Amino acid sequence: MQSQDVAPRPAPSSGPVVDVEQAEAALVEHYPRLVRLAYLVLPPGLGRGRRVMTAHALTQRALPRGRASGDASVIPAQQSGGGRDGDPGYAYVRLRVVRAALEAGLPLRLRARPRRAQLPPLLPHVWGLKLFPRSGGADELALDQRLSALSGPARAAYVLRGLEKLPDTHVRKVLAAAGVGDPDAALAEASGVEARDSLLDSPEFDPCSLHARPTDLMRRRQHVRAALAATAAVAVCGALLALPGDGWGPDGAAAPSYAQNPAAEAALDPGRLTKVAGTAWESSARTDFSVWPARGGLVDDSALLRRALAVWARPGESVRVSATPGTPSGAPPGPPQLLYAGEVDQARVVLLYDGLRIARYAEPKDGTSGAALDFARVDGANRAEANAVVVGRSDGNVRYLTAPWVTGAAERDLMKPSSGAMDLPISADGVTSPLAGPAQSGACTSWNVLQLKDGSGTRLMTDLGELTPAHLTAGKPSSPHEASGAEALRDWSPFACSLASARSQGVRSVNAWRFARQPLPDASGTAAWVCTRADTWRGGGTRVLAQFHTPGGVYGAVAAKAENSPACGSRDPHVLAGVLWKSGTGSWYLLAAGSRDTASVRATGGVEGSVRGSMLTVRARQGAQAQLKATLSDGRSISGLR
Structure with missing residues (x-):
């Protein structure tokens, strides 16, 4: 933890108890929310992949081992409402998740027996894949960075406030029950972070909706002698990471490469990037991204361009990768076209185009930690869409x-x-x-x-x-x-x-x-x-x-x-749609309309009526449901949009 330790667990007190079945039902019903809670409280230093697995492991271990538990008496009931609100089973499981996530952030001590939550989870585990949540936007990244600067208890206080909507009095009780020595200090520290509660529900912080990437495929396929050589290379790279600088040397936040593929290496050579002349678009028959010139103050920064290309080909575990639906995020098939390289606000940005996609690489001005890589499909863009x-x-x-x-x-x-x-x-x-x-x-x-x-x-x-x-x-x-x-x-x-x-x-x-x-x-x-x-x-x-x-x-x-x-x-x-509408006099009507070439409209079911033409108005009852059909002027039938 950064500033506050977690005290020993409080002794169980007498009071209402939580049955195993009640806790299990709450865990199953609210599993995604509990895993999100654990993910947000866990220390960001674990890395996104390990945080995902640890969050699932801690949540799955949150069930009581016996038939009942006295911890329920120290769990504050939430305010009135349905679902999880007021459910002692959910409150009990939530407390165990928060406590375990806080313990996972405690530093290991030489003379102290490690707690189970401090050790990497054995299960769940996925071999050969790296799993991480979908990347969000700049607001989510900023919130994640602010949360990473908080102590574990303060992160828990912020999340219980924002995600669980608990008042401060209940947050204090949950933190105290989880073993936090000074809940008031945790709340005060959490208050220093701007309240952006809606962002806590973002896919950025959803460890149940994941992207999957393979680990180093080439390395896994090598025989024993090559594996030993690869291990030596990893050891050398690990030593380089301990040196001051930008991480993986010239490749920045990219993962290490063990492949020797001439074609792949050529695509990563900044000297082979396509740079279109500034006036090429004026004489070209095309008006799309292929005639955009290379612009920006860093178009000649070979080190930056090499890092951008290397991360595109092999994004490291710390790189936030996002892609629009249906957009492949693999390496470029050949040297791409450079659209832009320069400083934008507090980042160095590179925009690249390979004929199918635009890739945006961004890294902070003061290093490569926190680099991001975004993809968007743009094949077939016309003048308006390439604006x-x-x-x-x-x-x-x-x-x-x-x-x-x-x-x-x-x-x-x-x-x-x-x-x-x-x-x-x-x-x-x-x-x-x-x-x-x-x-x-x-x-x-x-x-x-x-x-x-x-x-x-x-x-x-x-x-x-x-x-x-x-x-x-x-x-x-x-x-x-x-x-x-x-x-x-x-x-x-x-x-x-x-x-x-x-x-x-x-x-x-x-x-x-x-x-x-x-x-x-x-x-x-x-x-x-x-x-x-x-x-x-x-x-x-x-x-x-x-x-x-x-x-x-x-x-x-x-x-x-x-x-x-x-x-x-x-x-x-063509289109046909309808709606129930209440007039100023209090009367209810079914209103339906089709496009101009609609010859007739008919409503059946909870409301009956028909009309020649494209608009139907029929008296109806509140809550009535109807099916709409229309005949077009060419005789074809269409149904109401639904």
């Missing part, structure tokens, strides 16, 4: 590297279509000033997007938590247009917050199509039906939302949604 790449994130702000043909950038709030755009300066290297990203937690009161101008028009791009921003369009799927026009901005405004559902999905573009305007009963005005479709770089995984917006409302309501559906797309530009 910008995220080059840095810090404190909720985003900086973009813009395409060489971009002539201007601005920041716009998509929820305020009439507020205008605020100019965003672009440096000589093509990097924008910081742009406030869309809020990731709490109430959605704004949605900032990037507005870019070039010789062919004005486009809107939105950050969805990935390297490449998504291109926003509006209009009929067969002929969408840019979302930067006044009418398109008004159409997008009530539905901007629905973009949050497309985060981290590898989204290429999102189109908003107002497919119907429906008069409301009881003289309530006219409602708008809008279909938003998010298409991905990999083709599959599309997300379709049919949304309903009434007069005077700030937000649209999601009436129906579907995944991997052709609806609202260029191949099937």
Whole structure:
């Protein structure tokens, strides 16, 4: 521990007891949450892989050994609520998990018998694989770094406050029961970290949703003589790690290499990187990432470029690796193209492109510890989709590297279509000033997007938590247009917050199509039906939302949604959706609408009704359910989106 030791376990006291079956039921029901709790309390110095395995081991050993345990009497009951709240079985298991995680951080002493939690877990164990949680963004990384600076009891206090939502009085009791000598000091230390409770639920801290990477395959396949040589090489590298410098010498945070593959080595040679001339795009028939010039103040820093290439090929255990869905994260097939190398905020950043993917390598200015590697698929990008790449994130702000043909950038709030755009300066290297990203937690009161101008028009791009921003369009799927026009901005405004559902999905573009305007009963005005479709770089995984917006409302309501559906797309530009709606007079109605080429609509089930045309209004009861069918003008039948 950094500053506070864990006292000896308190003696069991009399009081209500917890049965084995009760504790086991709580452990099974809340296992993912308990493992997350253990992972967050464990000392970060263990490394992400060992923290994962240790968190699972400690949680699985949290069951009492006998039929009952007196520890329950010192466990504070949580505030009223359902589920785990007020469950003494869950509180008992949680206490044992917290206690074991704190003990795991105690230093081993020569003359003291080690506690079980201090030893590496024998089980669970996975041979030949490294397992680690999915990497988050800059906010998660910043929180992880702040938590690593806390003592074990302070980390436990922060997590019990933020993840378990316990008041401080209950946190003190849990810490005292877990053996913490000074719970008040732990709470005071935890209060020094900015409260970002929502981040504790991030996939960054989920040891049940894991990435898997092989350990050194070449080394495992060698015979005994080669294994001895490899062991000697590891010993030499271990000695190098003890020396001052940047870790693995010229390869930075990369894992050691034992392979001698000329083709692979050529791909890691910074001297063979493709560097496009600054004016190549002006005479090229292509307008994609292949004609981006190499920019940035560190394009000639061979040591930095070699580290970036080596980490791409062999990311070390400490490197945070992320990739958009459907994006391979393997080594480059040959020397890639350099897009950017320079300093962004407090990091050195390298952007590389291999024809299929963009890879972003980032390391702190003062070393290679905490390096990150991100991948995004960009094959087939057109001019609009190759307009910008995220080059840095810090404190909720985003900086973009813009395409060489971009002539201007601005920041716009998509929820305020009439507020205008605020100019965003672009440096000589093509990097924008910081742009406030869309809020990731709490109430959605704004949605900032990037507005870019070039010789062919004005486009809107939105950050969805990935390297490449998504291109926003509006209009009929067969002929969408840019979302930067006044009418398109008004159409997008009530539905901007629905973009949050497309985060981290590898989204290429999102189109908003107002497919119907429906008069409301009881003289309530006219409602708008809008279909938003998010298409991905990999083709599959599309997300379709049919949304309903009434007069005077700030937000649209999601009436129906579907995944991997052709609806609202260029191949099937049709949609049918319905919603139960309550008028100002208190009457309930089923409202349904289809696109313009809908000849008739019919509702069956809990609500019966039909109409010729594309819009149906039928009186209904609150909570009624109905099935929708429509016939198109060409005679084809479609079902309601669901």
